[in-house]
Amino acid sequence: MMKRLTATKRLKSTWINFEPFSSLLRILLGLSIYSFGVYLTIYANIGLAPWDCLAVGISRHAPLNYGSAMVAISLTAVILQLLLRERIGFATLFDTLLTGNIVQFLCDLSPYPENHSVWLGIAFMLFGFLFIALGMYVYMSAEMGCGPKDGLLITIGKRLPKIPIGVVEILLFAFVTLIGWLLGGAVGIGTLISIFGAGAVMHLFYMLIHFEPRELKHKSIAETLRGR
Secondary structure, eight states: OHHHHHHHHHHHHTOOOOHHHHHHHHHHHHHHHHHHHHHHHHHTOSSOOHHHHHHHHHHTTSSOOHHHHHHHHHHHHHHHHHHTTOOOOHHHHHHHHHHHHHHHHHHHHOOSOOOOOHHHHHHHHHHHHHHHHHHHHHHHTTTSOOOHHHHHHHHHHHTOTTSOHHHHHHHHHHHHHHHHHHTTOOOOHHHHHIIIIIHHHHHHHHHHTTOOGGGOOOOOHHHHHHTO
């Protein structure tokens, strides 16, 4: 009997813990949804969203395309979070390396003609906001870190706990847009809709599903590797 229990215990100790792998798949799925949402806001063609405006502005002054400029922005956001002693997880790393390049790939691959309808563009942009909020929910719920830009939003939100997260995003978007515009990024009606609409859509969506990103307990890369 003791030998059987010992053998069973030994067998269980060799089992692979698949939870981290399922979390990584959730992160990749969430980032893919998020990237598709960003692509929709660009395809809307009625003015660039704040982070896109900044990326395009940077690309006008450096030998970088949109995807590479977004990677540079993400790296800067990661550095700011590290300076503020925030945890950096696998989601942060994956977003930094993948999201900008996925959006660039979707833009290059898109077979659809350029949109010239303002109303259709507004609809695309609103759907883009919804996909962005959904993507954030999917990968942040894995609690393996926020994306660099989203992590910066949550970091600021933690330090302003009495202000709704959607309002914090509006303020952050306004600042990012100003810098992007000064660098030559395109600003239009879609930019204004992004500043006020993205935060509002995210706030309403998270309120409906009872999701508060500031309450998540994210694991760092080291903690995930240690299985904590």
